[in-house]
Amino acid sequence: MKTTRLYLFLTIFSTIALLVDTDESVTAAVVIGIGATLGWTMYKYSHESCDSSWIYFNATALEADLESKLFGQHIASSIILKAVNGFMKNENPQKPLVLSLHGSTGTGKNFVSKLIAENIYKEGMDSRFVHVFTSTLHFPHPSQYLTYKSQLQQWIKGNVSNCERSMFIFDEMDKMHPDLIDSIRPYLEYYDKLDGVSYRKAIFIFLSNSGGENITRTALNFWKDGRKREEIELKDLETMLTLIVFNDNQGGFFRASLIDKNLVDFFVPFLPLEFSHVVQCALAEMRARRRKPDMDVADKVAKDLVYFPETERVFSVKGCKTIVSKLDYYT
Numbered sequence: 001m002k003t004t005r006l007y008l009f010l011t012i013f014s015t016i017a018l019l020v021d022t023d024e025s026v027t028a029a030v031v032i033g034i035g036a037t038l039g040w041t042m043y044k045y046s047h048e049s050c051d052s053s054w055i056y057f058n059a060t061a062l063e064a065d066l067e068s069k070l071f072g073q074h075i076a077s078s079i080i081l082k083a084v085n086g087f088m089k090n091e092n093p094q095k096p097l098v099l100s101l102h103g104s105t106g107t108g109k110n111f112v113s114k115l116i117a118e119n120i121y122k123e124g125m126d127s128r129f130v131h132v133f134t135s136t137l138h139f140p141h142p143s144q145y146l147t148y149k150s151q152l153q154q155w156i157k158g159n160v161s162n163c164e165r166s167m168f169i170f171d172e173m174d175k176m177h178p179d180l181i182d183s184i185r186p187y188l189e190y191y192d193k194l195d196g197v198s199y200r201k202a203i204f205i206f207l208s209n210s211g212g213e214n215i216t217r218t219a220l221n222f223w224k225d226g227r228k229r230e231e232i233e234l235k236d237l238e239t240m241l242t243l244i245v246f247n248d249n250q251g252g253f254f255r256a257s258l259i260d261k262n263l264v265d266f267f268v269p270f271l272p273l274e275f276s277h278v279v280q281c282a283l284a285e286m287r288a289r290r291r292k293p294d295m296d297v298a299d300k301v302a303k304d305l306v307y308f309p310e311t312e313r314v315f316s317v318k319g320c321k322t323i324v325s326k327l328d329y330y331t
């Protein structure tokens, strides 16, 4: 937006400057015409719109990102790639894509949502077609859920009317009021159109910690049995995950008819991260800061975190979450 204003300002300014220098009115009109055309072209190119110049899915880049940037999540990586690929390549999807990402803290749920957004929208998470709701921030008072409900519905409708390829990320889904979750159900259904609006090309991503403990328990059992982490398959977790989420009395998924009606297309488990993944996160953060990756520092940072079980120290309690601040401390 700021760039747009700057372009416009410069165009108008140069036009006026030329005008002042020009005596003949015909030349002035031509100059104004050129200025206006230039200004409009620049505006169009710098102002995000809901078309293929701003929204295009790059499957190869998503695959490369998942492969090189997301650590230790072989199941999530493969489900997400297939799900997003299949959906984006389908010209006529029957319903919006609904992904529900589960796992303990700092395992990459927000991070993966960002990777998806970056490979669909030129502006990534800054796109005006990508919307993030955080339960505790946007819907803090359970008693006001009726107000939230109508606001949320109008908001989804307004945004999808504006751009059918909209993406909605609901963070802390487990802390959301069940009735509020229910209120988004109509948009996730197999309707052709709802009040004249089609939601079939939208993407909904739900993030939550529910099921995290059970995913961790499964990972720990594999480790105790001496089996490789990569041997864990979706089928080892999927049924359990659906049941846990559905029966979670604490969390907002409880009774939510999203699950009852099979509106969630994919439940995506995020495994707890190990020491080696934390080292990779630290090295990645150094690269992101344009510093030479330093293995010694990465090792120190990783050793500083808390792991469980206490004696074996296998999984990082907070995943890669505190890497940024730890790195500030060591560098």
Ligand SMILES: Nc1ncnc2c1ncn2[C@@H]1O[C@H](COP(=O)(O)OP(=O)(O)OP(=O)(O)O)[C@@H](O)[C@H]1O
Pocket: 069, 070, 071, 072, 073, 103, 104, 105, 106, 107, 108, 109, 110, 111, 112, 208, 209, 273, 281, 319, 320, 321
């Ligand atoms: N699996 C991963 N691979 C690479 N980086 C990761 C991974 N998990 C976490 N990170 C890093 O740690 C940061 C925090 O992770 P993220 O916010 O995605 O966690 P989360 O799963 O959403 O946790 P929470 O449940 O607490 O919200 C990310 O921005 C990213 O830099």
Ligand SMILES: [Mg+2]
Pocket: 109, 110, 171, 207
């Ligand atoms: Mg998160």
